[in-house]
Amino acid sequence: MELRITDIRAQSVQANFEWTFVKIYAGDLYGVGEAGHAPGLVNMLPSFRELLVGEDALKIRRIEQKLRWATHYSGTTTYHFISAINIALYDLVGKFLNMPIWRLLGGYRDKIRVYVDAHGGKGLEAMNSLAMPVEPAWLGEANIERSRIISANNPIHGRLSIEKWNEDYSPEAYAGRAKELAGEGFTAIKFDLDVPTPYTDPALIMSGELTLRDIDYLASLVKAAREAVGDGVDLMFDLHWRYDINTAARICKAVEPYRPHWIEDPVPAQMTISNLDEYKLLTQLCQVPIETGENMYTVYQFKDLLGTGIRVWAPDLAKAGGIGEGVKIADLASMYDIEMSPHNIGSPIATMAHAHVASMANTFGMLEFHGHDIPFWNSIIKPKKQLIDKGFIELSDEPGLGIDLDMSEIRKIWPNFDL
Template identity: 60%
Template sequence: MLRITDVKAFTVQSNFEWGFIRIYAGDLYGTGETAGSPLAINNVIPYVRKLLIGEDALKRNRILEKLKYAFSYSGTTVYFIISAIDIALHDLIGKYLNIPVWRLIGGDRDEVRVYVDAHASKSMEIVDAALTEVFPDWIKQYGDKTRFETERMSTLTEPMVGRISTQQWNKDYTPENYAERAREIVNEGFTAVKFDLDIPTPYLKDYNSRSGQLSLKDIDYLTSIVKAVREAVGDEIDLMFDLHWKFNINTAAKICKALEPYRPRWIEDPTSAFSSLTLNMDEINLVTQKCCVPIATGENLFTYYQFKDLLKTGISIWTPDLTKAGGITEGVKISELASLFDIEISPHNIASPIGAMAAAHAMSVANTFGVLEWHAHDLPFWNDIVKPKRRIIDRGFIRLTDEPGLGIDLDMDAMKKIWSDFEI
């Protein structure tokens, strides 16, 4: 028996808010990560602690079902917490048995291909759980080492809501900058890169318009960006473009048609129908019928049950986020379902190294795995906050080792240097 003795949680503000849950069994512990906000974690963790202390960590499924029942009135938010607990249990059990998680779950892939999410060219968003831009203290430590508009942020007089760091077109959003950024990433050894295309253009007067429409001039401008990127990196590099639920069906179809000659690997979340808040299978069907390039979605879906509903559509690429969809357990189930229907699974990942490694371990068993997202390419401390010290992502791959559990652990001393108020 591996009796759980304590459960703790802590959060830090990185480019996104990272939430961690640590499960203790005597001197051993496992660490998991959630995409949930600090408020959700802090409110729920006292109840989780009461439910978990005394349980046998080896009976992972029993624990997960107990949590699902206990929080059955809480809606899907509980899966943010369950995701972290599931990852922490896998890490703990792997350490207890002295085997890596990828072997624990029967994986046969010891390296996982990674793509860089390059944002909107030069801009890296730093947002809290409400997608409101923030200016964390660590920015002052790293200065020019991170691609972030520190001068602009230091003079902000009011918070800006949304991913785009400015609501008006500027020189960041040019074909030349996108192409330069793509070349930089490919020169580092990556064979896949994704960019945001839900951006201001020189012709778009109201970026925040809810109409979901673009003029032909706007679409031509976005197409010029994609053309420049493709010409910069050649035909062997996979290119993906994210529309972040921004457009209506007709505009999404026009964008897809315009981009078809440049052979994107996928277009991601083109309309609001792909949001978990407005998941509309009929509209998704219309989008996939009208669009002539592969469509990807799934980062806001929970458990394999919601992905099962996607089988009714023409979606050919699933992008679950395992720090919210249910952790490694649900990641494996989703990948098995995808495999049955020959659907590519390429997880969304805006996590710390803990969440990224959890996704990599889960994908070790995925027959139809494509490529794993990395949203923290520009964070100067991403490798520094874990031990043992090594490059977690090297020339476009995460290599899974024989270290027990997730194979890495948070370096608390390093974290305290970055976040002065950090504590557990």
Template identity: 35%
Template sequence: MYTDFAARLATSIWPDFDQTPARSTETPAITDVETVVIDGNFPWTIVTVETDAGVTGIGEAYPSPGVHEVITDFFGPVLEGENPLDVERLYHLMREALSGRGSQDGIGTIAISGVELALWDAAGKILDQPVYQLLGGKMREEVRMYADCHAGEGMVESALNEGEAHGVYKPEAYARAARAAVDDGFESIKFDLDVPSGREIDTISRHFDSPEIEHKRRLVEAVTDEVGAEAEVAVDLHWNFSSDAARKLCHALESYDLAWVEDPLPPENGDAMATLNRSVEQPLLTGENRYGRHGFRDLVEQEAVSFVAPDIPKTGGIAETKKIAELADTYYMTLAPHNIGSPVATMAGVHVGATVPNFLALEFHARDVPWWDDLVAREEPLIQDGYIEVPDTPGLGIELDWDVVEEHRA
């Protein structure tokens, strides 16, 4: 009633007043959705969303078999003709289109995530704004990275030198890798502890006896002795320990003041994680195998961890990760996203990290890929002294060098 009166009043004062909301006559539309896989230390699945606005959005989906077919064969026809600026609506459209066929987690959510990243990039380019601005603005000028140091020496080199794998899991190798990462400017580093000790054990049981626990302790001791207060040190267990073994290991590592212990238990049981969290002193981190904010609800409500680590191109994308961060912040938990991706997924993490208050650091998992920076069409490295500057350029803030992409195409 009030709005009708206001409209009549406006018309009486300004005869040409039109109460119909102004709309652009040139709404952009999606014309094509494609993928290309780069053969990095993981198969990085790059997603491109073409538009009739002369803009191409780039995104990335978590490495997964079959994700290419879901994106191109299924989502391509669903999204063709849609407005790329309607990122949240298209996210729900993709979930509804795949409803009952895996849209809640797994490969369906991974495919949706990859397209969602590309939509944000396209929207930012069309509106001439960086993604962080579309998310509400930035809280920090640069984003801290933490270096995953892979078990002492390069993951790629370990795979190539098959009979020498045991040799890389020694304290002195860990210390060397820690020193190299810190000398590169990283203030936070992480190492795997679910690694062979040279002894024959039944790993399927998830039980680790005292010599195995001692092997892990010596690895941590070597790293912390080497870097001292120069960097925070975290460790990753990759879900390979039982509750009893994880508890014993955590107790053995109490004196080393670790930043966190990652994925000490399999990812499905939040109750078990909460029980472990109450029985150990170290902060726990998990989340890379959880999907969407609903997948993090039990971890947050039970205060099962201190850090949540969603993988942005896996858990639902940029907006969903921001919602996970906001959920975690209601319990004063910290966000430290998992990231094994190319510069595209990494920049998506940068924009999320720039916009949420409870962000700590984003993982960098490609120190063994010498051409990682070459994928980006710019002269300077993205990561400098352990940080990435939040870009003010439109979209995600980078463009790929497609000649380099083609050179390393899987």
């Protein structure tokens, strides 16, 4: 039995992030995958087509090794495209065998807990593949943060962002957003905490420092969210790699009474280039669990987190290597009883790929949902359904990923889409 690959296609579109979709064909049958955002991904298509056409899609492990060796000089961005290929292969094989991926993996969890990314008091603005703010036409329909970013010439996140405080970053806004999302059935909510305060000093931003007044203000946001939803909802807070060790430790101490489930990426220890020794210092100073991993690649890099004190791993499988690598990372996390709660900023395609891996992950915690405020989130897929219902994804026995892209609906948003 063989399933020979006959073609591979790719296309990028601008959503809240840049989404890159990949289709792998075996005759008329195809699988769909998605790559985490990075510049220039579609330009890789001709090279990967040469590697893949003629391969037997059923030999996924052979293809994984072939792509690994073919890109050994190419850097981590190639893993974004490799991840999309891997997801598409599993979707293709699942359709060929008429089985859902979660059953092919030996999964057993058929309801996947989701945490919603609340951002600030409103949803996150859109950014391109270099994290620069953009204004796609559909953004006018979305309930998003506005007027925070002063300069459009810098990335949205980090120590170069030029921004100002507004009412979206008030305790009242955080409390209202928390109540709203808990009312929709979400049992876990994440907020951005690297946000401007009424006391923001531009002179300190590039050093990654905050004043005591800033830290007290950020703690008041955490307190407001906690008091709004009580102890029945898990709360997490993302710092987007922004602060130095001392500031991060002070933030951890200030928010500790409100028992966050984790603090995410408080220091730049783990961006594209890692400095994992920094985490050894931080985790000794912070009682709150630290979460990281969205910019890590393959199980080999997650192995290097062992011994750092990081207690929550957050691989993004649209970057880290796809479903196959996700299984390996999940098994390693299980060996050390570390929570695995995947990062996910992709479309419903990437979301479902993560959900299938979550089914087999023994120490799975929850899966990120970054698209709450995207008006077309559910309309671009088929069969038509509410993909996330009351804070959970319910896996079905539909083959492959269980969903597909609805081309007619997609072309209403991106008229030139052709995959």
